[in-house]
Amino acid sequence: MSNNILQIKGLQCGYKNFSLTDINLNVNEGEIIGVIGPNGSGKTTLLKAIARLLKPKAGQVLFNDTDIWHLAQKELARKIAVVTQNTSVSAISVEDYVLLGRIPHYKKLQFFESCHDIEAAHKALGITDTYKVKDNPISEISAGELQLASIARALAQEPQLLLLDEPTSHLDIGHQIQVLNLVKELHRQMNLTVIMVLHDLNLASQYCQRLVLLSGGRIHSEGSPSDILTPQLIHQVYKAKVVIEDNPLTHKPALFLLP
Amino acid sequence: MNKKMFAWIVWAVVLIGIFFVASAISLSVGTVNFSPRELISVITQQDDETLHAIVTQMRLPRILLGLAVGGGLSLVGVLLQGMFRNPLVEPYTLGISGGACLGVCLSIVLRANRVFGFLALPVAGFLGAGLVIWFLYNLSIRKGILQIKGVLLSGVMISYITSSLIMLIMAVSHTEDLHGIVMWTMGSLAATNWGLVKLVFFVSILGLILSHFFCISLNAFSLGEEHATHLGINVERTKKLIFLVTSLLTGFFVAIAGIIGFVGLVVPHFMRLLVGQDHRILIISSFLAGGAFLIFCDMCARTVIAPLELPVGVITGILGGSLFLYALARKYKEL
Numbered sequence: 373m374s375n376n377i378l379q380i381k382g383l384q385c386g387y388k389n390f391s392l393t394d395i396n397l398n399v400n401e402g403e404i405i406g407v408i409g410p411n412g413s414g415k416t417t418l419l420k421a422i423a424r425l426l427k428p429k430a431g432q433v434l435f436n437d438t439d440i441w442h443l444a445q446k447e448l449a450r451k452i453a454v455v456t457q458n459t460s461v462s463a464i465s466v467e468d469y470v471l472l473g474r475i476p477h478y479k480k481l482q483f484f485e486s487c488h489d490i491e492a493a494h495k496a497l498g499i500t501d502t503y504k505v506k507d508n509p510i511s512e513i514s515a516g517e518l519q520l521a522s523i524a525r526a527l528a529q530e531p532q533l534l535l536l537d538e539p540t541s542h543l544d545i546g547h548q549i550q551v552l553n554l555v556k557e558l559h560r561q562m563n564l565t566v567i568m569v570l571h572d573l574n575l576a577s578q579y580c581q582r583l584v585l586l587s588g589g590r591i592h593s594e595g596s597p598s599d600i601l602t603p604q605l606i607h608q609v610y611k612a613k614v615v616i617e618d619n620p621l622t623h624k625p626a627l628f629l630l631p
Numbered sequence: 632m633n634k635k636m637f638a639w640i641v642w643a644v645v646l647i648g649i650f651f652v653a654s655a656i657s658l659s660v661g662t663v664n665f666s667p668r669e670l671i672s673v674i675t676q677q678d679d680e681t682l683h684a685i686v687t688q689m690r691l692p693r694i695l696l697g698l699a700v701g702g703g704l705s706l707v708g709v710l711l712q713g714m715f716r717n718p719l720v721e722p723y724t725l726g727i728s729g730g731a732c733l734g735v736c737l738s739i740v741l742r743a744n745r746v747f748g749f750l751a752l753p754v755a756g757f758l759g760a761g762l763v764i765w766f767l768y769n770l771s772i773r774k775g776i777l778q779i780k781g782v783l784l785s786g787v788m789i790s791y792i793t794s795s796l797i798m799l800i801m802a803v804s805h806t807e808d809l810h811g812i813v814m815w816t817m818g819s820l821a822a823t824n825w826g827l828v829k830l831v832f833f834v835s836i837l838g839l840i841l842s843h844f845f846c847i848s849l850n851a852f853s854l855g856e857e858h859a860t861h862l863g864i865n866v867e868r869t870k871k872l873i874f875l876v877t878s879l880l881t882g883f884f885v886a887i888a889g890i891i892g893f894v895g896l897v898v899p900h901f902m903r904l905l906v907g908q909d910h911r912i913l914i915i916s917s918f919l920a921g922g923a924f925l926i927f928c929d930m931c932a933r934t935v936i937a938p939l940e941l942p943v944g945v946i947t948g949i950l951g952g953s954l955f956l957y958a959l960a961r962k963y964k965e966l
Contacts, residue, residue: 423861449863462853464908475851476863483846483911484636529862 382431406580449476453526473528496527516547536568646919699835701925702918708895713849721896725786729793731885734759760882817942818889893951
């Protein structure tokens, strides 16, 4: 047994015109990993492969040493929760929305949520600071609140691994910080393992312990933020010129774009 | 007690009450009218055999058929709208009714009733529906995945093809056949046979029980197929099962009662406005409300120009359509 919660071995997976190639990655329990890379580099595809939406053409994804394709769908949903950008919004209340996260825990023939389900949902609403809007229709809350509610729904699944696809897009800086502080807090309190796709390299630098830089469907490089966020690498992969300084407070690399 | 369970019980009790009221009115009204007290005495005491027969042999089967077909069509509407996440889908959108109709037309034109008797129309209808279901399923399945958009588009196209074929048959058929076809297409709860009524009733209740297994999955579907997968739902299996259950039910109802429009579209919508989006409550309440609604419409159809009887589709269309427009207008006012 390793303490790797997730192991990706020689993964090849994707669509007709695009494929991830030869992906190898080990994720330790309780790690926050940022997946970065240019548009079309395969970040979301990688998350989909981990969440079992795409079947690998070669290689495998192991969760606690078990191939995810050998687990029952429901069992997987109790271990891995996913928050994506395109949540389709219907007219249910925030509380009902979060309660949907309890579905993987329903027993056979269970028709209504149990007291424990409601407790878990309320706990998730509490942690994400969305308890106050729990009776509002999901279609009428702000984008920031929606993102928090989506994370609450994922937490209601009581997962060991949380996958976030661009959790901060469309959010103002206040909500960006709120969402990522929440992720950090979850990591601290529950030892939750998080893999998130981020576009904002400064946020990735501040909040992730390890970064995986994708380019053209391959892992270009991986390592700590200060290893990855160098002007040379950024220019190589993103074709953008940047200056990188040391953030005086956090001592993490901070990027400045050069026009 | 759990909030949802409470809502389920309240709505079930209220709607069962409404169903019983609608049934009692429908049993009392017609060529012979009864007061509530007379109705009870006619049913329980059987003094007057004719009156007893009117209630139990003529009106009661219509009520059972009304509950089975009205409830069943609404149920199918809820399941399909939930699966397609499209509010415009109804039991007849997928062309299954067209197939049934084509089967019935052929059966009438070919005089199949001379050989098969009263079973000729329902069996031909069900065969027609079954053929469309088989065709649709094979058209829309690609690598084991049921393409939701494909089903919808193919279904609508099949509808057009069958209705053209029906027009072709009508154009070349005799006048008396034409009348039979037209009357059948308009739909009716006039029960031909007690055995058939019992069968439809049984199938409809079975459908109601089966659809409760889909409630949780449909709630997850409201977030999209991908999210439903993340929540541990076996999306492909659920879609295939829902497709099969709904299309078989539709084929069955159309074969027995003809094409009764609007129930399967309007009732689910109305119930969504009343009870919310949760399929656990939506399914039972749509079934009961659909049954009560069709029984009420059937009563109107029997009585507005008595002794003549209107096709029930006329009433469901006018009543259902206007109620729907009213609900829509109110919804947009709120926005």
